[in-house]
Amino acid sequence: MKKQNSYLSIIVPIFNEEEVIANFFDVMNKVLQECQEQKLLSDWEIICVDDGSQDKSYDMLCEISNKDERVKILSFSRNFGKEIALSAGLEHASGDIVIPIDADLQDPPSLIPEMIEKWREGFDVVLATRKNRQGETYLKKATASAFYKIIGKISHINIPANTGDFRLLDRKVVNAIKQLPERSRFMKGILAWPGFKTTSVYFDRDPRHAGKTSWNMWKLWQFALDGIFGFTSAPLKIWTYVGIIISLVSFIYAGTLIAKTIIYGVDVPGYASLITVVLFIGGIQLISLGIQGEYISRIYKEVKHRPLYIINEKKGFKD
Ligand code: UDP
Ligand code: MG
Numbered sequence: 001m002k003k004q005n006s007y008l009s010i011i012v013p014i015f016n017e018e019e020v021i022a023n024f025f026d027v028m029n030k031v032l033q034e035c036q037e038q039k040l041l042s043d044w045e046i047i048c049v050d051d052g053s054q055d056k057s058y059d060m061l062c063e064i065s066n067k068d069e070r071v072k073i074l075s076f077s078r079n080f081g082k083e084i085a086l087s088a089g090l091e092h093a094s095g096d097i098v099i100p101i102d103a104d105l106q107d108p109p110s111l112i113p114e115m116i117e118k119w120r121e122g123f124d125v126v127l128a129t130r131k132n133r134q135g136e137t138y139l140k141k142a143t144a145s146a147f148y149k150i151i152g153k154i155s156h157i158n159i160p161a162n163t164g165d166f167r168l169l170d171r172k173v174v175n176a177i178k179q180l181p182e183r184s185r186f187m188k189g190i191l192a193w194p195g196f197k198t199t200s201v202y203f204d205r206d207p208r209h210a211g212k213t214s215w216n217m218w219k220l221w222q223f224a225l226d227g228i229f230g231f232t233s234a235p236l237k238i239w240t241y242v243g244i245i246i247s248l249v250s251f252i253y254a255g256t257l258i259a260k261t262i263i264y265g266v267d268v269p270g271y272a273s274l275i276t277v278v279l280f281i282g283g284i285q286l287i288s289l290g291i292q293g294e295y296i297s298r299i300y301k302e303v304k305h306r307p308l309y310i311i312n313e314k315k316g317f318k319d
Contacts, residue, residue: 005042008032008116009095013085014061015051017103019211021060024103025071031109040116045316046071049089052079065315072316080309083185086165088309090174092317098174100165104208107166114201115168124196126168127160130205140220147224155232159192163200167191183301183308186226229294236295239288246284250277 010028014021028046035041048065050058050073058075065071074088086100097119101107107128115126148161165187169177176194215223228235 005039006096006116007094008035008041008044009089009093009098010044010046011049011086011089011093011098011100012046012103013049013051013082013089013100014053014057014103015079015082015085015214016053016055016057017211018053018056018060020104021057021064024105025064027105028109031112035113035116038113040113040120044070045093045095047089047092048073049085050075051082051085052076062315069316073314074311074317075313075315077310077312081185083187084309086187087185087190088311090177093174096171098169098171099167100169102164102166104211106205106208107164108203108206111166111201111203112168118199118201119168119170122197123199124170124173125198127163127198127200128166129160129200129202130162130164131202132204136207139217143220143224147227151227151231154228154234155189157189157192157195157231159188159227159231160200163188165191170196172196182230183304183306184226184230184298185308186223186230189227189231225294229298233295235291239291242284242288246281 010032012024017024025046032041032044036043048061048071050061058073061071061073065073072092074092076085076088089100090098097116099112099115101109111128115128118126145161148159151159152161169191173194173196176196177190180190180193182190
């Protein structure tokens with residue numbers, strides 16, 4: 001049984017969200033207030049990571065933060081991406097429990113009391129798992145489901161499907177995550193990596209409250225590549241086996257050709273089969289080279305050892 005009155009850190013990545021910020025804080029404050037009344041929380045902080053917003057988001061956040069000292073702001077010098085914004089938030093959070101959440105109200109804050117209850121029962125990680133995905137295209141749902149199937153099969157860590165970054169993390173889980181130094185931040189993998197005692201609560205995912213999503217197909221593809229190349233080296237290794245199989249098949253084929261020539265004499269020269277084999281092998285070699293390139297570019301990114309993000313301004317943190 002964990003202690004009753006705990007300190008909660010909420011982490012919100014924010015990129016051009018002027019249309020939803022006011023609404024988000026209304027809903028969030030109400031929920032946290034109730035948690036406090038039920039003695040689930042002693043107090044809380046909301047860490048807003050402004051990921052280089054170009055609209056009025058930052059000014060709106062400053063206004064809210066000036067009125068409420070529990071609202072803190074980390075403002076990036078440019079857009080670094082949601083994954084890095086979350087990492088910065090985790091780095092700066094001081095709560096006994098930490099909950100990352102999207103600003104667009106697609107992750108319902110009303111789930112937070114239930115998550116804290118689960119934590120108090122003794123779970124260290126409480127995932128918020130979606131029952132459905134409203135307001136998303138068929139293509140996005142299908143590709144997402146294929147991605148989680150593939151990565152589930154080839155990676156050693158268990159990345160939960162239908163679960164975003166919205167989840168409750170115990171302090172010890174956050175401390176474990178803070179030890180992961182990689183620059184390619186595939187947060188779904190990174191958050192799942194430490195393990196610990198995990199459970200889920202379920203919810204229906206609503207469409208975005210307002211504003212629009214900043215993900216397009218290309219960004220999602222890059223995200224999937226980060227997940228696969230960051231959390232498994234299987235794509236590097238399968239080429240040995242593909243090579244063995246292809247050599248075996250061509251060996252057998254060569255055998256039959258020799259036998260045929262001995263028995264029936266020289267046939268018409270096989271242009272079609274030759275060109276097919278050449279193209280096929282060429283294609284396979286290019287793919288395997290490309291896969292090595294993906295790993296090498298990630299190794300390159302790691303060895304440069306650049307800082308993950310640059311903070312332009314901090315508000316509300318005691319140093
Ligand atoms: N976000 C961010 N940086 C980015 C893109 C998005 O901090 O470069 C934030 C965004 O403000 C929101 C959350 O990440 O709070 C989720 O973004 P979005 O709703 O666009 O993603 P989706 O819900 O479609 O996965
Ligand atoms: Mg969203």
